[in-house]
Amino acid sequence: xxxxxxxxxxxxxxxxxxxxxxxxxxxxxxxxxxxxxxxxxxxxxxxxxxxxxxxxxxxxxxxxxxxxxxxxxxxxxxxxxxxxxxxxxxxxxxxxxxxxxxxxxxxxxxxxxxxxxxxxxxxxxxxxxxxxxxxxxxxxxxxxxxxxxxxxxxxxxxxxxxxxxxxxxxxxxxxxxxxxxxxxxxxxxxxxxxxxxxxxxxxxxxxxxxxxxxxxxxxxxxxxxxxxxxxxxxxxxxxxxxxxxxxxxxxxxxxxxxxxxxxxxxxxxxxxxxxxxxxxxxxxxxxxxxxxxxxxxxxxxxxxxxxxxxxxxxxxxxxxxxxxxxxxxxxxxxxxxxxxxxxxxxxxxxxxxxxxxxxxxxxxxxxxxxxxxxxxxxxxxxxxxxxxxxxxxxxxxxxxxxxxxxxxxxxxxxxxxxxxxxxxxxxxxxxxxxxxxxxxxxxxxxxxxxxxxxxxxxxxxxxxxxxxxxxxxxxxxxxxxxxxxxxxxxxxxxxxx
Numbered sequence: 362x363x364x365x366x367x368x369x370x371x372x373x374x375x376x377x378x379x380x381x382x383x384x385x386x387x388x389x390x391x392x393x394x395x396x397x398x399x400x401x402x403x404x405x406x407x408x409x410x411x412x413x414x415x416x417x418x419x420x421x422x423x424x425x426x427x428x429x430x431x432x433x434x435x436x437x438x439x440x441x442x443x444x445x446x447x448x449x450x451x452x453x454x455x456x457x458x459x460x461x462x463x464x465x466x467x468x469x470x471x472x473x474x475x476x477x478x479x480x481x482x483x484x485x486x487x488x489x490x491x492x493x494x495x496x497x498x499x500x501x502x503x504x505x506x507x508x509x510x511x512x513x514x515x516x517x518x519x520x521x522x523x524x525x526x527x528x529x530x531x532x533x534x535x536x537x538x539x540x541x542x543x544x545x546x547x548x549x550x551x552x553x554x555x556x557x558x559x560x561x562x563x564x565x566x567x568x569x570x571x572x573x574x575x576x577x578x579x580x581x582x583x584x585x586x587x588x589x590x591x592x593x594x595x596x597x598x599x600x601x602x603x604x605x606x607x608x609x610x611x612x613x614x615x616x617x618x619x620x621x622x623x624x625x626x627x628x629x630x631x632x633x634x635x636x637x638x639x640x641x642x643x644x645x646x647x648x649x650x651x652x653x654x655x656x657x658x659x660x661x662x663x664x665x666x667x668x669x670x671x672x673x674x675x676x677x678x679x680x681x682x683x684x685x686x687x688x689x690x691x692x693x694x695x696x697x698x699x700x701x702x703x704x705x706x707x708x709x710x711x712x713x714x715x716x717x718x719x720x721x722x723x724x725x726x727x728x729x730x731x732x733x734x735x736x737x738x739x740x741x742x743x744x745x746x747x748x749x750x751x752x753x754x755x756x757x758x759x760x761x762x763x764x765x766x767x768x769x770x771x772x773x774x775x776x777x778x779x780x781x782x783x784x785x786x787x788x789x790x791x792x793x794x795x796x797x798x799x800x801x802x803x804x805x806x807x808x809x810x811x812x813x814x815x816x817x818x819x820x821x822x823x824x825x826x827x828x829x830x831x832x833x834x835x836x837x838x839x840x841x842x843x844x845x846x847x848x849x850x851x852x853x854x855x856x857x858x
Contacts, residue, residue, distance in 0.1 A: 398694030414673025422723030436490035445744030468758030548640035599660025
């Protein structure tokens with residue numbers, strides 16, 4: 362008996378320094394990506410949102426109230442997250458940008474975790490942009506990607522009897538030369554359907570299965586996981602089961618208060634028509650009346666409630682499996698979304714509604730429950746933040762390093778890691794912007810322009826961006842120009858590195 366008792370401390374001592382014990386101390390990472398999700402959430406103060414599960418997630422950790430994407434369109438925004446690099450630093454500006462053609466040896470966020478922490482990395486749903494082969498970036502993950510649909514209808518009348526629609530062609534890279542001749546799919550549908558009749562429900566179910574398997578591996582082998590799961594709704598079409606539509610009274614949902622472009626704004630800054638016109642019954646001229654606006658806004662909120670339920674299933678599984686206390690959770694929206702404000706729908710601008718995103722980080726032992734911060738944050742900051750939280754080296758690789766770690770802020774919401782957020786959008790001219798807590802300055806410059814055009818907005822005095830104040834506030838413009846000048850000159854599109 363004495364011999365056994367004497368062996369136990371020695372066994373525990375050996376285990377404490379074994380590779381298994383060392384791996385068990387590494388936190389898991391669950392990265393939740395949501396397409397087109399603006400901060401239309403209850404935890405962000407939206408009284409119309411029905412998002413109890415994302416609200417509960419925010420209550421576990423820290424909510425960033427001034428978080429911004431680095432470019433308001435799917436593929437480039439996801440590149441900024443995964444590389445920790447601005448699109449203006451990489452040249453990856455478009456839906457058709459190819460990461461490995463531009464940066465063949467890039468080290469992405471999940472690659473960094475696999476290389477430096479021995480993590481098993483997995484991806485499900487929409488992580489990188491799903492078009493162009495629908496595989497994302499295989500080099501980033503340990504096993505093949507779990508893919509599913511983005512554009513999806515259950516009503517056969519929505520798709521003209523199953524014929525390929527205009528927006529499906531865009532997302533699947535089919536028949537793009539004939540896209541304008543293809544029929545348009547519906548902007549919304551609300552069938553009596555189960556959650557997993559749509560892709561997001563299936564992605565949630567598969568994520569839960571992956572978590573169960575990861576729990577078994579962790580218990581047996583000590584392997585930590587990095588799982589990135591991507592949900593599509595509330596991306597158009599607003600396809601969601603009817604019960605989520607029924608959560609909202611369309612007559613009480615907010616219509617935009619200001620539907621004109623900002624006074625004195627440069628022509629390059631504005632947007633009309635665009636993506637929304639790919640869907641019926643939106644007129645192809647983009648003129649949306651109040652009745653249709655209410656339907657579209659209803660669809661957005663219903664789709665957000667639907668994806669909220671899927672996220673709730675995943676976070677509940679973490680709890681059931683006993684993984685919560687050792688799993689870092691990040692909820693990130695790839696960009697915001699215009700719902701008729703400034704007369705604009707969807708994204709693709711440098712305005713507030715297209716660029717402000719939800720960012721919630723739950724880091725056990727670091728973040729305090731129900732915490733929030735006014736720290737300006739960018740998508741590029743997620744990479745260095747997660748690396749530091751996991752005890753890994755700072756981001757490495759040939760791509761530029763534009764992010765900063767937000768760990769000091771996670772420990773103390775009043776701490777500051779940066780004094781502004783930066784973002785850009787290429788239109789007829791390239792617009793580069795800096796957003797401080799009070800102001801946004803946007804510089805619009807064409808390739809051969811000797812002089813730039815500027816926009817300035819004061820969000821204390823004019824939160825709806827009704828007027829460009831650049832000519833009225835030259836001192837503020839000058840001060841913000843100094844900040845903008847510290848960012849490197851923009852790289853041309855898709856320049857190979």
